[in-house]
Amino acid sequence: MNTASLGRSPGLPFAIEGNPFLDTSLDLKINSFGNPENHNPMGDAAREDDDGDIRRQGLSPKQKDIVSVEEFNRITAENKKLTEMLCRYGDLQSQMVPRKRKLEEYEWDNVIKICENSANSDEELYLRTQESTRTKVSRVYVQVDPSDMSLNVKDGYHWRKYGQKVTRDNPSPRAYFKCSFAPCCPVKKKVQRSVNNPSLLVATYEGEHNHRSPAEPKITSQSFTSKGQPNPVLVTPNPSSHKTNFAWYSNPIAALDLFQSPRQITNRLAKQPVHETNSEADSIKQLLVQQMVSSLTKDPNFAEALVTKISERIFEQEIQEFV
DNA sequence: CGAGTTTGACCCGCGC
DNA sequence: GCGCGGGTCAAACTCG
Numbered sequence: 477m478n479t480a481s482l483g484r485s486p487g488l489p490f491a492i493e494g495n496p497f498l499d500t501s502l503d504l505k506i507n508s509f510g511n512p513e514n515h516n517p518m519g520d521a522a523r524e525d526d527d528g529d530i531r532r533q534g535l536s537p538k539q540k541d542i543v544s545v546e547e548f549n550r551i552t553a554e555n556k557k558l559t560e561m562l563c564r565y566g567d568l569q570s571q572m573v574p575r576k577r578k579l580e581e582y583e584w585d586n587v588i589k590i591c592e593n594s595a596n597s598d599e600e601l602y603l604r605t606q607e608s609t610r611t612k613v614s615r616v617y618v619q620v621d622p623s624d625m626s627l628n629v630k631d632g633y634h635w636r637k638y639g640q641k642v643t644r645d646n647p648s649p650r651a652y653f654k655c656s657f658a659p660c661c662p663v664k665k666k667v668q669r670s671v672n673n674p675s676l677l678v679a680t681y682e683g684e685h686n687h688r689s690p691a692e693p694k695i696t697s698q699s700f701t702s703k704g705q706p707n708p709v710l711v712t713p714n715p716s717s718h719k720t721n722f723a724w725y726s727n728p729i730a731a732l733d734l735f736q737s738p739r740q741i742t743n744r745l746a747k748q749p750v751h752e753t754n755s756e757a758d759s760i761k762q763l764l765v766q767q768m769v770s771s772l773t774k775d776p777n778f779a780e781a782l783v784t785k786i787s788e789r790i791f792e793q794e795i796q797e798f799v
Numbered sequence: 800c801g802a803g804t805t806t807g808a809c810c811c812g813c814g815c
Numbered sequence: 816g817c818g819c820g821g822g823t824c825a826a827a828c829t830c831g
Contacts, residue, residue, distance in 0.1 A: 636802085636803065636804085637803070637804055637805085638804090638822095638823070638824075638825095639805090639806085639822070639823060639824080640804090640805075640806075641820090641821065641822070641823095643820075643821070644819090644820065644821090650821085650822095652822070652823075656802090656803085664822095666822090800831105801830105801831095802829105802830090802831095803828105803829085803830085803831105804827100804828080804829070804830095805826100805827080805828070805829090806825100806826095806827090806828100807824105807825100807826095807827105808823100808824080808825090808826105809822105809823080809824075809825100810821105810822085810823075810824090811820105811821090811822085811823100812819105812820095812821090812822100813818105813819090813820090813821105814817105814818095814819090815816105815817090815818090815819105
């Protein structure tokens with residue numbers, strides 16, 4: 477079973493998809509977290525197992541050597557902790573089912589509106605990752621200035637362009653890049669303008685980086701407030717480079733503040749027209765879902781922050797309805 | 800001078 | 816086998 481078939485986990489707004497910015501160990505935890513049938517500490521080889529939990533007996537002798545007992549125990553404990561977090565989330569969510577709409581729906585709608593609403597920045601970045609089967613393939617959508625004809629997607633990595641082609645289904649040329657940060661990094665990416673929206677760059681990443689990100693994009697702390705207008709702005713590693721809206725991708729905890737209360741979002745939706753196509757909206761939803769999932773596994777503070785944020789929302793909603 | 804880009808040629812898989 | 820189209824190579828070129 478590959479991650480592409482996971483879809484959303486039952487009861488959760490989470491979809492597991494490929495992510496060029498995630499390291500392998502994180503993908504392991506995401507798979508385990510998103511679907512119990514995908515516990516897989518060894519990647520593709522162990523993924524062939526049809527059994528449920530991580531089971532060392534499902535691994536080859538060589539794989540058993542690689543996966544130490546300590547590592548296995550550590551992952552198991554980590555998964556248990558994450559499962560508990562999920563249970564807490566599920567309990568909280570179940571309390572909200574009688575509502576007209578579930579919190580998650582409000583949240584996703586809000587994320588879409590935020591994307592639409594940040595058009596004043598130099599570049600807007602909203603991402604969608606699209607998991608392929610064995611090789612990591614993910615897709616990133618970057619909205620840029622339509623007058624900017626370059627096919628440059630700033631994602632923190634260093635790329636060397638090795639080719640450009642005009643494809644049949646799109647009049648815009650497709651640029652081919654290889655990761656040049658590490659000499660033997662196998663990751664490639666293709667960048668091409670969307671055929672439907674020339675201001676949208678579509679970057680397709682293939683493979684996984686075998687090195688750490690040279691510099692994770694950072695966001696300004698004031699870009700996110702739970703009260704004010706969210707305006708995610710990226711401060712790239714190079715201060716002289718462009719600002720990019722890369723925010724919830726690089727700081728998911730801050731992105732939690734993007735989730736507004738249902739009432740706030742309803743007001744927001746009433747004021748703003750929807751420009752997004754359904755597919756693009758889904759892309760953004762999946763992006764944020766993935767971001768949240770990855771952060772849930774990667775950052776121990778994120779799970780607590782998520783639970784806290786949901787609790788706050790429930791409390792806030794109760795207060796509003798009481799008033 | 801080194802690193803990155805451009806661009807025509809070439810390779811290869813696929814459908815007919 | 817042939818043509819098509821996507822992907823890659825590599826020499827020439829550009830730029831800092």
